[in-house]
Amino acid sequence: MTSAVEHILEDLERSDTREGLQTAILALRDAFDVDHMVYHWVSAAGEQYGCGTYSDAWVNRYLAQDYLRIDPVVLGCFQRFHPVDWKRLDWSSKSARLFLHDALAHGLGNQGFSVPIRGPNGQFAMFTVNHRCDDATWAAFTDSHRRELILIAHYFNEKALDLEPDRTPAPSQPLSPREVEAMTLLAMGYARAQVADTMAISEHTLRAYIESARFKLGAMNTTHAVARALARGLIVVEGASRADMSTQRTARTAS
Template sequence: MEIDQALTAIERATSMDGLASILVDWRSESGVAHLVYHATDVPSCEQPNPVLLLTYDDAWVKRYVEQSYFSIDPVVVAGRHAVLPIDWMSVEHATPEACHFFAEAESFGVGRHGFTLPIRGPAAERALFTVTTNAADDHWHRWRFSYLRDFHLLAHYLHDRAMRLAGLRLDYVMRPLSSRERQCLNGLVRGRTAAQIAGDLDLSNSAVHGYLRTARRKLDCATLEQAVAKAVRLDLL
């Protein structure tokens, strides 16, 4: 699934089940092992881990919940405080508990490798977006960075939609523009085309269109021209 198609599908989703279906389709078309969206902490909700959208087998999900692995999963533990992407190879593997956990996860088809993107939302919510694969080690090292940027954009877009569809974000909360969104809008202010902005920022054309789209939505504007004018008026650029 191309990034523009994925963004459009997320935008059009009208239910949490719809978002879950998008993850399944996205996994099938991208060739990864699994995709997981996990809202770990939402201030407006007292329930821990209030939203889970995933493509794991039901047997692993049942096992994970029954064993309360939320509290010992090395990736979740690291993700609670991380701000940068987490390569699963960098988290704790040495303890018997961690070693057993990863071995069991692999036996349920979770995947040999993975990276997890921490998400920090505008209302102080926290979430994790995970991509796993069964690729060989050398392929994994080449592959992970080539897809990281697009997955990062889509993860934040998915999080925003999930919070709204789950009723966990108030409509009046002002969502700040990310640095990439501001850079792309600044490019438009300078008269650059999307393709030129992509070259300036070393991004794909699809990623630039995605950042402009999310910026427009955050600014609650119907067109990019309106979004640029509003951002300038509010001194956001």
């Protein structure tokens, strides 16, 4: 890691305001000599927080169009463990192509590299580097800076979480073993009667567990409770998705 980047990160560590994040990301963009650098959280309710070098026009456009739900970068990172080059994402859908066209029109570069970051309780954030150049140049860049970018992503997330304590509350009492069992079976598609049979208890008892779990998770109904349990990592269902190995089509974002 170059000393310039080191210094920026050290400044960032000493900072305790959102402006510090913004200052750091601007400095990092210049240090790496790329077009854009962005860190942001995403959520179902919309973008909660972000800092970066995208234009206001693009940020507003993104929010207004609810691009969060079709952005292949978000969707791709959400199913992946590892950092990913934008070329490896799935740009095949029509909405994705429209999104890409709009993004390029708003000054984004054709190349991108995004690092997904996760925390407890289903927290999800992304750190993205965006640039306009040819494939070979970009490949060289990501190859040589991959490690630094992973670290930087973590530093940003650490700082952002420090500045947003109410982002991590999720008091989320832990579920009891039987509750976990019940929620897991429900997430696997078993009906209540089947779950009760599998757990060798009466359906009424099972109901008590489901209601208890629903209460602990602050959920409105069973589906909501299962969704939250999944999102918070309280239950693990269905074989690990090896999204990174999947054969997804690649886009031609290169010049």
